[in-house]
Amino acid sequence: MNRNKGCIAELDYFIEKYGVSLNSEAIIKEDILRQGIAFEEVSHEENFSGKSYFIFSFNVDNDGDVINKKYPEEISVENGPYNLQRTIISVRINKTSPYIVKYEPEDGGYKLYLEDGYMGDVSFSPEKSYMLKKTESGKSVRDVAPTIEWGYLIYLAVFRMCQYFENHTECAFCDMNSNYLNQKKANKNYSAVKSVEDIINALSVIESSEDSSAGAYTLTGGSIIDEVKFKGDTEIDFYVRFLEAIEERFKGRWLSKVVVQAHTQKNLMRLKSAGAYIYHTNFEVWDKNLFEKICPGKSKFIGRDEWIKRIVDAVEVFGEYKVIPNFVGGVELSKPFGFESIDEAVNSTAEGLEFFMSQGVIPRYTTWCPEKTSKLGKLGNSSAPLEYYVKLLLKWHELHYKYNLPVPEGYGSAGPGKAEFSVSAFMDAFKVETL
Numbered sequence: 099m100n101r102n103k104g105c106i107a108e109l110d111y112f113i114e115k116y117g118v119s120l121n122s123e124a125i126i127k128e129d130i131l132r133q134g135i136a137f138e139e140v141s142h143e144e145n146f147s148g149k150s151y152f153i154f155s156f157n158v159d160n161d162g163d164v165i166n167k168k169y170p171e172e173i174s175v176e177n178g179p180y181n182l183q184r185t186i187i188s189v190r191i192n193k194t195s196p197y198i199v200k201y202e203p204e205d206g207g208y209k210l211y212l213e214d215g216y217m218g219d220v221s222f223s224p225e226k227s228y229m230l231k232k233t234e235s236g237k238s239v240r241d242v243a244p245t246i247e248w249g250y251l252i253y254l255a256v257f258r259m260c261q262y263f264e265n266h267t268e269c270a271f272c273d274m275n276s277n278y279l280n281q282k283k284a285n286k287n288y289s290a291v292k293s294v295e296d297i298i299n300a301l302s303v304i305e306s307s308e309d310s311s312a313g314a315y316t317l318t319g320g321s322i323i324d325e326v327k328f329k330g331d332t333e334i335d336f337y338v339r340f341l342e343a344i345e346e347r348f349k350g351r352w353l354s355k356v357v358v359q360a361h362t363q364k365n366l367m368r369l370k371s372a373g374a375y376i377y378h379t380n381f382e383v384w385d386k387n388l389f390e391k392i393c394p395g396k397s398k399f400i401g402r403d404e405w406i407k408r409i410v411d412a413v414e415v416f417g418e419y420k421v422i423p424n425f426v427g428g429v430e431l432s433k434p435f436g437f438e439s440i441d442e443a444v445n446s447t448a449e450g451l452e453f454f455m456s457q458g459v460i461p462r463y464t465t466w467c468p469e470k471t472s473k474l475g476k477l478g479n480s481s482a483p484l485e486y487y488v489k490l491l492l493k494w495h496e497l498h499y500k501y502n503l504p505v506p507e508g509y510g511s512a513g514p515g516k517a518e519f520s521v522s523a524f525m526d527a528f529k530v531e532t533l
């Protein structure tokens with residue numbers, strides 16, 4: 099097994115320069131997430147949990163040959179020249195990625211290569227027994243209530259389209275509606291709106307499965323701004339119905355997280371009363387100009403200042419550390435509106451992180467996947483550089499430590515070798531001695 103220069107030299111540079119403050123697992127995970135993975139060969143006979151396309155495609159490439167093939171939802175990588183502890187990584191298909199998974203049965207199974215350099219041994223996300231079962235209405239549990247993060251998180255995207263697209267004001271990094279259309283072509287049972295009955299049914303199957311290791315669920319979906327199309331239901335009416343039914347039937351079984359738009363305290367009280375424990379209302383990108391350009395729907399229907407105010411106000415409803423807005427780390431460097439330099443991008447997002455962290459909010463980030471089916475993808479964007487992610491990780495943890503914040507709830511375990519959160523390395527990057 100050879101190791102080559104180029105990509106590996108870049109990785110080694112960052113590990114050598116920042117390895118004292120940041121573990122290799124976190125640095126390598128960010129590099130894989132940002133660039134995606136190519137698969138040389140995947141046996142369909144194998145027992146692994148395939149990508150469920152639970153909300154977005156999270157693929158750089160979404161051609162027919164990708165969508166119709168079964169790829170793992172996540173992989174774990176361990177051992178190899180960096181002596182990696184088990185590192186769980188969301189699979190983002192990129193046919194031209196320098197990261198390639200190869201099948202080498204004579205050498206123990208799947209292996210990850212960076213170009214032709216061996217990086218570690220690969221396992222695929224395990225297939226849970228409940229994923230193969232059906233609800234009473236005949237829907238697949240994998241479609242209705244897939245689990246991600248190695249089985250830790252039940253992902254309930256109950257409306258798999260977003261009404262911002264209808265006004266051409268969707269977030270520029272988002273491919274939710276095209277993911278829905280692509281999946282509908284490949285799987286006629288893939289539905290845009292799920293029913294409360296199917297959700298309760300699927301959760302009952304998961305609850306009674308011996309191999310379930312779920313600790314939390316996320317209730318989410320696209321933004322609802324046109325109540326007429328939802329029989330007069332507002333966004334809050336719609337999601338509260340699911341929450342009430344789930345909490346009435348399974349109270350205390352899983353930690354609940356709700357991802358919706360930024361709402362007033364009155365609406366948030368309804369979510370809280372219905373059983374929401376963690377409130378996510380994603381901010382995406384901090385810079386004012388970029389927020390308006392990259393999130394035109396959020397700007398138009400709520401507005402940046404109001405969105406910020408509602409995040410801060412939400413702490414009074416849900417409590418300190420239970421409001422967790424997401425940033426899409428890396429879009430600050432996207433063309434045509436983004437910053438020119440990595441440091442400007444990191445400094446801008448750090449300003450937002452600090453603003454929220456100083457007020458009992460714990461913002462987190464996911465690593466931007468430049469799907470070709472999103473607006474930014476169509477403009478030819480590719481991923482942000484590794485240097486950006488290394489600096490963002492360092493800054494996030496520096497600020498988290500400065501404000502003496504806890505490990506956020508609802509994200510599973512923290513630290514190298516333990517983290518299950520698969521779409522950025524912020525949970526892997528916790529230092530073992532601080533946990």
Ligand code: SF4
Nearest residue numbers: 260262268269272320
């Ligand atoms: S709010 Fe933005 S990111 Fe969320 S689903 Fe709608 S367009 Fe996508």
